[in-house]
């Protein structure tokens with residue numbers, strides 16, 4: 001592991017949760033998502049600069065690992081014109097680990113931002129404290145013991161970024177990694193979970209789930225989720241202050257198409273045609289409208305026919 005030194009002193013850290021940059025409009029969003037999400041990332045990085053905070057990204061910088069147009073990569077390189085550290089998430093990699101064909105490798109190789117994992121960084125704080133930031137990307141093990149190749153000095157505060165299925169209250173269904181004390185690590189900050197959840201303290205390790213800056217799904221979790229970044233300040237003798245800073249965003253109803261109201265069984269034969277008309281009018285770019293439409297209507301076909309239709313839909317929407 002390379003131990004780097006931050007280029008300047010900072011007064012704290014700014015954690016930017018899973019941006020999921022994408023050139024397409026995802027799911028049932030009806031706004032210009034590609035521009036909106038870039039603007040949120042730009043806002044977050046500018047906020048960090050204005051408040052002398054070191055920006056960190058919790059993974060899933062991109063929504064698709066490889067199919068990103070060059071203009072999107074150029075925009076990211078322009079945004080990453082200052083010191084920024086990140087890990088990669090499951091969406092950033094085509095396989096379970098990073099390869100040269102993944103977009104995030106292009107960013108890291110261009111020295112626009114720095115990938116944590118193989119690197120950790122020592123940050124001198126304006127109050128004289130030292131903060132060490134390391135990270136474990138998607139699929140990489142969390143350190144059980146202090147993984148940095150030096151002794152943790154007195155007053156040194158250690159932050160670890162992760163992108164894992166961590167079982168915290170509110171994420172029991174998919175979480176399997178139970179939070180525990182990680183000796184030497186003061187705070188674990190996990191991306192991957194898109195909603196903000198309460199912190200969990202195990203021994204001397206605090207586990208944080210800040211949630212992401214974008215709202216991608218039309219689920220209830222997205223309806224109540226307030227896009228925000230997490231600010232960590234005032235690190236002192238193992239204690240710290242953390243606060244969520246709202247990222248400017250539009251109201252939920254202006255961002256998402258309204259959900260289709262469920263029809264009764266008698267109305268279902270006519271809804272097929274009505275559904276087609278709606279599908280035609282919305283044309284969600286990632287095919288979520290088509291998927292939702294098919295799921296409502298495929299039960300009228302034999303299983304093998306329905307499976308074939310599903311496969312065909314995945315092929316034409318590029319989600320195979």
Ligand SMILES: [Mn+2]
Nearest residue numbers: 018060089192
């Ligand atoms: Mn994510």
